[in-house]
Amino acid sequence: MLYARGKRARGPVVSALALALTLAWPYSQADAEVSCPGDKPASIVVNASGGAMANAMRKAFTDDFETIHGIEVIDTSPADIAKLKAMVTSGNVEWAVTEIGGQNILRAVQEGLLEPIDYDIVDISGFPETVKKNKKWFAKSAYATVLGYSTEAFPDDHPQSWADFWDVEKYPGPRSLRDDPADNLEYALLADGVAPEDLYPLDVDRAFRKLDEIAPHITVWWTSGQQPAQLLLDGEVVLASGWNGRFYNLIQDGAPLDIEWSEGMMKLSAYGIPKGAPDACWGQHYLQVMTDPKRQAVYAEEIGYPGLHLDSPQYVDKKLAPYLPTAPDNIDKLIWSDLEWWTEHGAEVKKRWTLWKLSHQ
Secondary structure, three states: OOOOOOOOOOOHHHHHHHHHHHHOOOOOHHHHOOOOOOOOOOEEEEEOOOOHHHHHHHHHHHHHHHHHHOOEEEEEOOOOHHHHHHHHHHOOOOOOEEEEOHHHHHHHHHOOOEOOOOOOOOOOOOOOHHHOOOOOOEEEEEEEEEEEEEOOOOOOOOOOOHHHHHOOOOOOOOEEEEOOOOOHHHHHHHHOOOOHHHOOOOOHHHHHHHHHHHHHHEEEEEOOOOHHHHHHHOOOOOEEEEEHHHHHHHHOOOOOEEEEEEEEEEEEEEEEOEOOOOOHHHHHHHHHHOOOHHHHHHHHHHHOOOEOOOOHHHHOOHHHHHHOOOOHHHHOOOEEOOHHHHHHHHHHHHHHHHHHHHHOO
16 A cells, blocks of 8 residues: 555545444434433534544544534544543533543542542443442553564564563664653663562652653654654654554555554553533443444444453454454553552652753753
């Protein structure tokens, strides 16, 4: 497939699958007849990561919600727990639904920022037992922060670990990491020889000492999900951490980049209803649309993030498997982020990260 910089040409397999699922799967009368207290709003706001994810969300879930319920969905971004807390604290909640960054899930629950999920509306009976215990957040999909690399810069031998990422002599060129301590502390420790099973509790001092070594070679500290893949595509960097779906989104169109799954950090993509949301009931119905296994398959085809409904994989094209974090060849290479550690230490580490970044400007 030819790839034109700045343009996307969705592959025929994806569009054919999406069309087939749409034609074979009409909306039910029960879907259309749901109701919530009060007048139906003209619109609701759904806040998430934006970019390619917003496009995938719209194709897989949002367009269907609008068709079923006759309510416009206004997309905003990015996912921001500080803004969520400010809205809830002030009582001026704009979002009916919001994505919550993986390391902030438990924090949002503990700080009382979320409404309970109404499982009379949101049907997760087909989900794994491990996520059914979540009372205040909805597990939409799994994703990994992985090492992306330019196949033009490394056509034969590419970095296969974070120790390789730190090896600027063997693998020269500008690099990019996220402007956030989450994942970066883990990568630094892995690069310094810590075994995956020994990562937690994180040795923060050791991690920052190792980050001191790589900082001069980080030309861009990325802040939005689409940045890393675009930086690689544009040749501004040759290596970057990033979310697997954002890399996949360009790889499927023939972009000269690829993913190294080893030592990637695995998380769940979480969504919730902000405490005090004025359209909370309709937010619950939006989450319900996201539980459908066929819609989850469309989402996975679009952006490479697999849904958690146990029936969803049967609707996903098998050619997609190498790009899913849950694929057998990938999942054993990944490391699950310790949400409890980040919930307890995240705020403190974030302050230190900010000061550390200032010292390296």
